[in-house]
Every structure is written in C-alpha cells, then in structure tokens.
Amino acid sequence: MREITADNLPDLARGAAVLGTGGGGDPFVGRLLAEQALKRHGPVTLLGVDEIDDDAVVIPTAFMGAPTVMLEKLPSGDEILGALRALEDLLGKRATHTVSIEAGGLNSMSPFVAAAEAGVPLIDADGMGRAFPELQMLLPTLGGISASPMALADERGNSVALRTDGNAWAERLARAATVEMGCSAAVSLYALTGRQAKDHLVPGTLTLCERVGRAIREAREGHDDPVAAAATTLGGRLVFTGKVADVRRTTTGGFARGTARLAGLAQDSGSTLELSFQNENLVATHDGNVVVSVPDLICVLDTDSGEPVTTETLRYGLRVSVLGVPCDPRWRTPEGLALAGPGYFGYDHTYEPLPAAEV
Amino acid sequence: MREITADNLPDLARGAAVLGTGGGGDPFVGRLLAEQALKRHGPVTLLGVDEIDDDAVVIPTAFMGAPTVMLEKLPSGDEILGALRALEDLLGKRATHTVSIEAGGLNSMSPFVAAAEAGVPLIDADGMGRAFPELQMLLPTLGGISASPMALADERGNSVALRTDGNAWAERLARAATVEMGCSAAVSLYALTGRQAKDHLVPGTLTLCERVGRAIREAREGHDDPVAAAATTLGGRLVFTGKVADVRRTTTGGFARGTARLAGLAQDSGSTLELSFQNENLVATHDGNVVVSVPDLICVLDTDSGEPVTTETLRYGLRVSVLGVPCDPRWRTPEGLALAGPGYFGYDHTYEPLPAAEV
Known part of the structure; x- marks a missing residue:
C-alpha cells in the first residue's frame, strides 16, 4: 500500500x-x-x-x-x-x-x-x-x-x-x-x-509505469541515454533509430488510423521502418520485414529526451527511437492471438514472438 | 373501451x-x-x-x-x-x-x-x-x-x-x-x-386508421373508387395520378432516402410529380412546384386497389395515386415547423398549409 x-x-x-x-x-x-x-x-x-x-x-x-x-x-x-x-x-x-x-x-x-x-x-x-x-x-x-x-x-x-x-x-x-x-x-x-x-x-502495471518514467527522467538528468534506460527497465530492445519522413493519418470509425515512415539514422542509415497504427502502433516493418508485431509492444520515444511519442503526435522531422517490448505471455496463446494478434487487424503475417532481451 | x-x-x-x-x-x-x-x-x-x-x-x-x-x-x-x-x-x-x-x-x-x-x-x-x-x-x-x-x-x-x-x-x-x-x-x-x-x-389515431382501412376495403368490394374513399375519410385531396417512372433509393445513416418520379396519367397526363423521402414522403413537387410538403401528409396508394404503398416498396411501373392530407394543427405552429418542417429537412421552400378539403 x-x-x-x-x-x-x-x-x-x-x-x-x-x-x-x-x-x-x-x-x-x-x-x-x-x-x-x-x-x-x-x-x-x-x-x-x-x-x-x-x-x-x-x-x-x-x-x-x-x-x-x-x-x-x-x-x-x-x-x-x-x-x-x-x-x-x-x-x-x-x-x-x-x-x-x-x-x-x-x-x-x-x-x-x-x-x-x-x-x-x-x-x-x-x-x-x-x-x-x-x-x-x-x-x-x-x-x-x-x-x-x-x-x-x-x-x-x-x-x-x-x-x-x-x-x-x-x-x-x-x-x-x-x-x-x-x-x-x-x-x-x-x-x-x-x-x-x-x-x-x-x-504491478502502475509501478512499472512509474519505474520507466523515472528511469527516463534520471537518465536525461544524468546525461545518460534515456532510450536505453527505458529499454532496460521494460526488458525490451531498440529496433530502429531514425527520423519521421512521412505520416499518413485519418480519423475514421472512431479511431486514429495511419502509417508513419521513418528514415534511418546512425546504424540504421539508409534503411526504412514503417509503423502502422490504429490508435496504438500495431506493426513495425523494417525494409519490408516485420520486426515487431501486435500483441508485442512497439514504443516510440523521442531520441534526445526519451519522452514517449503517441501516434497522434508523430510528425515530420521528429527524431525517434523505436523499442520492441515482449507482451504479457497470455497474449501469445492461440486465444490471445485470435483476440489481438495480427490476423484480427487484417495483417497476413504470422506472429513471431519478440525474444526477451538479454540481461 | x-x-x-x-x-x-x-x-x-x-x-x-x-x-x-x-x-x-x-x-x-x-x-x-x-x-x-x-x-x-x-x-x-x-x-x-x-x-x-x-x-x-x-x-x-x-x-x-x-x-x-x-x-x-x-x-x-x-x-x-x-x-x-x-x-x-x-x-x-x-x-x-x-x-x-x-x-x-x-x-x-x-x-x-x-x-x-x-x-x-x-x-x-x-x-x-x-x-x-x-x-x-x-x-x-x-x-x-x-x-x-x-x-x-x-x-x-x-x-x-x-x-x-x-x-x-x-x-x-x-x-x-x-x-x-x-x-x-x-x-x-x-x-x-x-x-x-x-x-x-x-x-383517436387507431380508430381513424381502422376507418380509413375499412373505407378502402369496402369501396374496393363495392367496385367504388378506393382512393376517393380514403381521401374522403382522411379529409384529404387527390393531388396526382400517375405511374412510377423512376426510383432512386439509398439506405444511408440508418434511413431509406431517395426520390421517385411519377409520370402523369389521365388528367395528369404529360406532367410529372416528384416525391422525395427519408423513410417517409417529405415533399411532392408537381412540374417544379411544391404541392404538398412536410408536415402535411403525402400518402401514396395503389390506384386500382387503394392499398398503401410505402417508400421502400415504390417500384417502376406501379400505378399510384397521391393524396395530400392536412397534418395536426400543432405541426403548423412555428415550433412545430422548426421541429419537422421543410427547413429542418434541408429544403428551402416556405411551408404552405394544405387547405382542408371541401366536404
């Protein structure tokens, strides 16, 4: 308590x-x-x-x-x-x-x-x-x-x-x-x-949220990498670093739906990540290959500040880092995937569970 | 009772x-x-x-x-x-x-x-x-x-x-x-x-419905004019007799909306009546002039049988008679017209009350 x-x-x-x-x-x-x-x-x-x-x-x-x-x-x-x-x-x-x-x-x-x-x-x-x-x-x-x-x-x-x-x-x-x-x-x-x-x-979700938020803030205050701090706290991994090159977004049927294209920077220079979303990020596709997919988490952070970037605030020019984070294991069961896996959202790729990050 | x-x-x-x-x-x-x-x-x-x-x-x-x-x-x-x-x-x-x-x-x-x-x-x-x-x-x-x-x-x-x-x-x-x-x-x-x-x-609406329905049936059984019998019982008047020449109908926003064009027969030969509807008939336009409009009633009957024809059953070739019937006087007040007059439905004509039929 x-x-x-x-x-x-x-x-x-x-x-x-x-x-x-x-x-x-x-x-x-x-x-x-x-x-x-x-x-x-x-x-x-x-x-x-x-x-x-x-x-x-x-x-x-x-x-x-x-x-x-x-x-x-x-x-x-x-x-x-x-x-x-x-x-x-x-x-x-x-x-x-x-x-x-x-x-x-x-x-x-x-x-x-x-x-x-x-x-x-x-x-x-x-x-x-x-x-x-x-x-x-x-x-x-x-x-x-x-x-x-x-x-x-x-x-x-x-x-x-x-x-x-x-x-x-x-x-x-x-x-x-x-x-x-x-x-x-x-x-x-x-x-x-x-x-x-x-x-x-x-x-424990709220405690985890607080730990993630604190890790980002403390890393930033200590001139450390806030994105890495978030990834470590979440047990996730960095899948892409880039700059938002294009966002297509419509508000239809009560949802914000769209795609964003990120042009790679640093080690990802020359490659592209596409995010597709329905309110939440659903699928991240790296040069044509799905690298993270629902029900796993795709978290977009401002590369410099580590602040989370929601799909409605994605905009041209923003420098962002994309994390993949494993979902709760119950989402990876056949019933979980039927409810919120890629097939439900109309994608035809097979869900590949994102491996847990090495500690 | x-x-x-x-x-x-x-x-x-x-x-x-x-x-x-x-x-x-x-x-x-x-x-x-x-x-x-x-x-x-x-x-x-x-x-x-x-x-x-x-x-x-x-x-x-x-x-x-x-x-x-x-x-x-x-x-x-x-x-x-x-x-x-x-x-x-x-x-x-x-x-x-x-x-x-x-x-x-x-x-x-x-x-x-x-x-x-x-x-x-x-x-x-x-x-x-x-x-x-x-x-x-x-x-x-x-x-x-x-x-x-x-x-x-x-x-x-x-x-x-x-x-x-x-x-x-x-x-x-x-x-x-x-x-x-x-x-x-x-x-x-x-x-x-x-x-x-x-x-x-x-x-008394249900009693009136029964009287109208009975008048139509009895006229038909007695080889009288069922349309005239309905008009007399309702205190309405015949505004057009014709044949359905065209129906445009879409089901949008939870309504059946459309228009029907009637080609005149007998005394209306050579002229056209257009009905526009949103579930109910809203406006009847005779050769470009509004002759009956909400909130007054526009009732379409099969000319031979006197059976009522709903907007969803209007179809090419049907021979129909159109009655105009005065609405309840409360609909003719400024408040009534604001709620269900032509302006509410997006028409720009001024409502002209249909005169009561001569007895």
Whole structure:
C-alpha cells in the first residue's frame, strides 16, 4: 500500500505513455486531469492486487475514442465519475476499488481521477499490460469476463448504458455511441470481483509505469541515454533509430488510423521502418520485414529526451527511437492471438514472438 | 373501451400504412406480428385517451430504423417487450398502459404486441398523427416531454439505455446504436403520465386508421373508387395520378432516402410529380412546384386497389395515386415547423398549409 500524490504523477504519466505503445491518450492531458483531482481530494491509495479481498467490487474506467480528437476536445474529468456512477447504478452496488483498463498517458491517469473523486483505493494493475484500440481486447475477455453491463458518459451529461451479447458487441455499440459523442467518451465496464481482478489483470502495471518514467527522467538528468534506460527497465530492445519522413493519418470509425515512415539514422542509415497504427502502433516493418508485431509492444520515444511519442503526435522531422517490448505471455496463446494478434487487424503475417532481451 | 381481436387487424394495418405517409413500416409484417401476439394472448383492450387516469404510467414502444432493412431483417416480436421491460427497469415502475408513437404499418401494429405481451391496455392515440423519420419529431417534444430515458433492444439480446441532454441527442445516439444493430431495433421512450398523454398525443389515431382501412376495403368490394374513399375519410385531396417512372433509393445513416418520379396519367397526363423521402414522403413537387410538403401528409396508394404503398416498396411501373392530407394543427405552429418542417429537412421552400378539403 502506498499513497500517491501529485508529485508522483509526472514519472507515472511518462512511463504510462511508453507502455501505451503509441495509444492510451496524451500524458500531458492525463497528468493535468489527475493533478487537479489529487489537489482537490488529497492523495490516492494504491494497493497491490494481492492486498484486496476476493469479494471486492472493482469498477474500472477509461476514456474511449480517437486520440487525435482528445487532443482538441479535452476531457473535463467529470465524465469519468459520471461513467463510474452510471455503471454502479446498473450493477446496484458501489465500487470498493477502481483500476485502469489499459496503460496509457490518459488511461493510466484517469483512474486516479476516479479513485480521488469516488474516494476508493486504486489497484496497481491493468487489463492488458499495454494499450489496445478495441475494448474487447482485455485479458479479462480471455478469462470469460463480460465487458457488459457498461456505461458511457460525455461532457454534456449524455449517458448510455449497454447490456450486450458478448464483448465484441460491447465494442461495436460503444464505438458508435462514442463517435456520436464527438469521438471521445468516458466509459466504465468490466466490473470485476477481487478474485477476478487477481486472476485476470496484469499486476504491478502502475509501478512499472512509474519505474520507466523515472528511469527516463534520471537518465536525461544524468546525461545518460534515456532510450536505453527505458529499454532496460521494460526488458525490451531498440529496433530502429531514425527520423519521421512521412505520416499518413485519418480519423475514421472512431479511431486514429495511419502509417508513419521513418528514415534511418546512425546504424540504421539508409534503411526504412514503417509503423502502422490504429490508435496504438500495431506493426513495425523494417525494409519490408516485420520486426515487431501486435500483441508485442512497439514504443516510440523521442531520441534526445526519451519522452514517449503517441501516434497522434508523430510528425515530420521528429527524431525517434523505436523499442520492441515482449507482451504479457497470455497474449501469445492461440486465444490471445485470435483476440489481438495480427490476423484480427487484417495483417497476413504470422506472429513471431519478440525474444526477451538479454540481461 | 373496445376489445381488439385479430379480425380487426387487416383494416387497422391498411389504414395505419396510409397515415404512415410512406413510412412507419410494412403493414403486412406489422399485421403478422400483431396477429401472432393476439392469438397467443387474447384480445387487446383499446381505451380512449379520456378513459385513463391522470397518473397512469404510459410507456410507448416502436421500431426504429430503415424500412428497407426491416423488409428483409424481419422483427421477431420479442424485441418489443424487451425494449418495454428495459425502460420499465430504468424508470423503476411498470407500465399501466402502452401507446403507439407514430402511425404506420408496423408502428401502429407493434404496440398491440406490447399490449398483448405485457397484459396492459392500449390507448387509441399516437404521438404525431402520421409517421416522421426522426425520434424527436413528436408532439410531446413540443410539449417539453423528454424522450429519455430510452431503451433499445435487438433480436440478439443486446440492449442500450440512454439518458440524454435533449431529444435531438436521443435521436443521434439511438440512431447510431440502431445502425450497429443492423439498421433496425425496438425502442421504448417518451414515458408519459396519463395527464401528459391527454395533453400531448393525437387522440383517436387507431380508430381513424381502422376507418380509413375499412373505407378502402369496402369501396374496393363495392367496385367504388378506393382512393376517393380514403381521401374522403382522411379529409384529404387527390393531388396526382400517375405511374412510377423512376426510383432512386439509398439506405444511408440508418434511413431509406431517395426520390421517385411519377409520370402523369389521365388528367395528369404529360406532367410529372416528384416525391422525395427519408423513410417517409417529405415533399411532392408537381412540374417544379411544391404541392404538398412536410408536415402535411403525402400518402401514396395503389390506384386500382387503394392499398398503401410505402417508400421502400415504390417500384417502376406501379400505378399510384397521391393524396395530400392536412397534418395536426400543432405541426403548423412555428415550433412545430422548426421541429419537422421543410427547413429542418434541408429544403428551402416556405411551408404552405394544405387547405382542408371541401366536404
């Protein structure tokens, strides 16, 4: 058990955006929302997943939508508690704990808002160990947990409650509502018992985010290589260093989709890495060969500062380093790959697990 | 108070499809659904709006979507009770009565399914005296009644509950959900007290539907003119007789939209009537001049049989007669025209009220 204050947030938000693998929302926006909530309501208690009772009522929240839009239509923060309360009403019970669904600059921070405003502890875990674009792509889905009942809320006071026949239908109906709400909405879904949280979440995600964020900052302050520091902390490896030569991006169907082409620098001079993304980076192709693919993580960092670069902020001329990081092993099972492997996203390559980095 | 049995349904469904003004769903599908429910549960009690208590709990139901789709993806009938029960749960109370939201071959019949299955009386009224394509286009909206809370249900068991900031948002979010549900869904919305039903509904709509349907049948059986019989019963007038020369129709945004061109016959020989529609007929233009326009009713009947022709069944070669029928006077107020007049639908003509027919 720890108390998290506003002082802990910058490292946490930075590391969360690295684990967000291009998606999960903007860390600056996320940090401001969480700082505001912590200043108003005081510190948030962070509990390890083993510190909660099996019959705890764990209600997660997140923002859903296109991150390109969330950079312009900023969340107010009130939507998050609105979504949490709406799901509590559907369930007929109050949350005893809250948790993050995915890692990301916004989606690891907004649970602090929920925890602070609802006055409940936050669990140090998440539902996937990274960010994914669609809401059924959670380890609890693999464990047979229903996303539904589910609530969405927007900044105007509109709310939508869903009870769906499976988690793919939850994604479909919630995405349509999110698009109408202006391509971003707060959601609350995947209510879990404490036992289910222990069985199906990734433990320690927020602590890992904080360690990654701190390693980047300390390396930068000590004039060390922040990219190498992030790679070491994550157990990942550098796959490319280059300069953004081209970005194609459209906001369609409630997602930011596109590709970015990086021209190699230093040891990668003369070669090209192409990133394709749907909110999150999905596939990295080096001179025509897939080198990292979903469900493994593709993390893009500013080469000089080590700051994470989300897909919506990729822009021409930026010098970036690309890390590949092995995903949670549950994503590498046949069921995991069916849910969030390359085939689901329409790619025809076979997934090759990224080897663990040598220590 | 009357008991409605399956024997009453054919006239009712026929007349309802005339008042549906091209929309409101297919009368054959509607009649089959209602017949099945009445055979299973017995007759439905029809009450005049003045026969209910001021504190009655009146919960309407309807089908929402593109009628082009509903002809192929037939409703099962179970969705209607699903939507009603879902709204009851949101309200925390049970319906004492149900009512139709709009006139139409399907939407005047499905309330019989709701009444039979829920075991409550049906009120002889509707929310607009015709059919309109968007769900905020109800006289209760003019009276300040909220469409929300609102429930949608589909045949798979998915359900969506909405609480919205105004009735236009209810339309927007419900339409998006309906599109995802395959362009048709059962909805329950505009819960009313008995007092509100008396103040804001159009009384006697189902009785009028039955009279129109009976007049058409009896004229046909007596070798009289069924089109003239319908016009007299409705207080409308014949505006064109012709043959369908061309239909352009697309199913977009959850609606069937298009235009039909009719080539004149008999006294209209050599002239052309163009109908434009969004589920319902919106504007009739005779040789370039608007002759009937929303909110007045444009009813297309088969010239020989007098059977109503919905916009999704308009087809090349059909010989049809077009009636103009004055709308409920509340639609002719500035507020009514703002909600469902030509300007709302993007037309730039000024609405000219269709004169009442001479008796």
